Amino acid sequence: MTGTRPEFFDENSEPISARIAMGLHKIGLAMKQQAWQQANEAGLSATQGQILAALVANGPLSGKELSERLGVTLPTISDSVRVLVEKALVTRSADPRHPRASLLAPTPKGASLGARARSWPEFMADAVADLAPDEQRAFFAGIVKMIRMLQEQGLIPINGMCVTCKHFRPRVRPGPSPHHCAFVDAPLSSDQLRLDCPEHELAAETARRELWEQFMRRG
Amino acid sequence: MTGTRPEFFDENSEPISARIAMGLHKIGLAMKQQAWQQANEAGLSATQGQILAALVANGPLSGKELSERLGVTLPTISDSVRVLVEKALVTRSADPRHPRASLLAPTPKGASLGARARSWPEFMADAVADLAPDEQRAFFAGIVKMIRMLQEQGLIPINGMCVTCKHFRPRVRPGPSPHHCAFVDAPLSSDQLRLDCPEHELAAETARRELWEQFMRRG
DNA sequence: TTGACAACTTAGGACTCCTAACTTAGATCA
DNA sequence: TGATCTAAGTTAGGAGTCCTAAGTTGTCAA
Structure with missing residues (x-):
């Protein structure tokens, strides 16, 4: 079974995109288990925690x-x-x-639990902390693009991403902060793009595609 | 509520590591839903599919x-x-x-379903396909490092990663394929690192740390 | 031969998640 | 002024996911 087989990895390894998929799958596993455990420790179920977190992050919502x-x-x-x-x-x-419809709002106790629930995914942040800053930026850029693709395919429900928001103005100026948010009238860099802005308003289909293409344009 | 507020994003955005965590969380959501749906379409539950996939990928296993x-x-x-x-x-x-113990092996029908189940995460691969090759490599590198960290913290169960395997020899030569797998006696590049090698054998604690540090060493 | 060990299995309970079938407050329109 | 439509929830029922706790049962060591 052992021997010199330089072709082993090319023959047996899948393309890098499949490897990325597998890696994300494993990370997803860790995420699921952590959410479960942290919810239990807080005396909640995972779903209950997510609901409270959403209400804290976005204000009162309907069912x-x-x-x-x-x-x-x-x-x-x-x-x-x-x-x-x-x-x-x-x-x-x-x-x-x-x-x-009824609007759901957290009580003070619920808000405090919700705030804590929002930080559940942050154990991930620790695992990211060892990456060099440029690695983190590259990683984040990949994530933003993936999420956009997944949303395009209808596999991610709602997302408060800048790149799909009607207030987003991609690449309106040169320099390190090329984008602009028309809602708060402020420049922003690619690093500052948000994934869950509470002010997010979905742009119409054609406008959304346009925004995305402008954002992706290199140079 | 609107106005010139250049500080908005710095005040309201979380650090990039937290943003990464949130992004991974969203991706995990899509993953969970897809797994559920694809399992259902195949007439299996998600867990059953994962079991079959594991048996196909790794050969007979005990419970x-x-x-x-x-x-x-x-x-x-x-x-x-x-x-x-x-x-x-x-x-x-x-x-x-x-x-x-009893060894579990798939029947022919089970093996065919398991092979299909292995490809469930590949819808992710499509979402990754739009990234430029260098972006994909950077993304994959980030994933490998994250998984290693998560495993260090005991948050990911088993992983057939090269970087924790006793057959792995990091950075033994210069050039594009600096690493070496002693099991198949073949050079491999960072892109070729596997996350689920069936030949993986966990190195002892100290050896594992050593391997990792060698792998991470820059230059 | 008695006990410890390891790998299951069973029992039982909380939670997740779905589809299908109501319920009901307001809007529409004849 | 009703009859009907619509949209948001609720209820019921069922499969599946997970866990902890409490057995079972071959083998090995004392």
Whole structure:
């Protein structure tokens, strides 16, 4: 079984894109387990934690909005919200926008748990900390592009990414901060692109594609 | 709410490592949903698919080994395996290594499903395909390093990574393929590093750290 | 031969997630 | 003024995921 086989790796290894996919799969595994464990330690289920985190990050939301953001169906949300209300971590109030909808907001206790839940993925940040700054930037750039592709394919539900937002103006000036956010009227660099801006407003389909192409244009 | 606020992004954005974590979180979400959906289409559960994929990729395994590889407890595996045996996708046979253990091997039908299950994460590969080759390499390098860190922290169960394998010889020569695999006696480049080599044998703790430091050494 | 060990298996419970079938407040329109 | 439509939730039911705790059972060591 052993011997000089320089062709071994080319024959047996998959293309780098498949290797990336596998790596992300493994990272996803760690993420799932951590979320589960950290939720349990906080006396919540994973979904309950995610709901609280979303409410803290984005302000009051309806059940429908939550289901879109978390990528699960309404009944699943409905179930978890019932428990959160029973635990006095969330309150309901009427939503002026829709007749049957109710706006969900965290109570003070819920908000504090939600804030903690938001930091659950940060154990990842520790694992990233050892990368050199330029490696981190390259890594982040890859992630932004991947997420955009996944969203294009309809595999990621909602995302508050700058590159799909109607307020985003890519490459409007030279220098290190070429982009601009029209909402806050501020320049921003590629490093500063947000993935979950609460002010995100989805641009129309054609405008979105346009934004993306401008953003990707090199030079 | 609108106005010239150049400080907006620095004030409201998190550090890049946290942004990376959030991005990976979103990607993980897509991964979970895809796995679920693709498993359903194949008439399997997600876990069953992963078990079949592992058996195809690594050859016959015991329940214990499966539970380590998939990062779930033995009862969970036991449950899924029972269903797979009922479906005639997996067979048991005695394991010569352990008295009470049984080796699980896929039937032909199970093997074909397992081969398909192995390609489930590949939808990610499509999303990566738009990245330039150098971006892909940088991305992959980041992933390898992250996985290594996560494993260091005990957050990823088993991994057949070259950088933790006793057969791995990092940086033994100059040029584009500086590393060497002593098992197949072949040079390999950083791009060719494997994440799930079936021949992986875990090096002892101290040796592992040594390997890693050699691998990380720049220049 | 008695006990420890290791690898399961069983039992039981909480949570996730889905589809399908209601329920209901308001809007639309005849 | 109703009849119908729409959209947001809720309820019911079922498969699957996970866990902990408590057996089972071959083998090996004392």
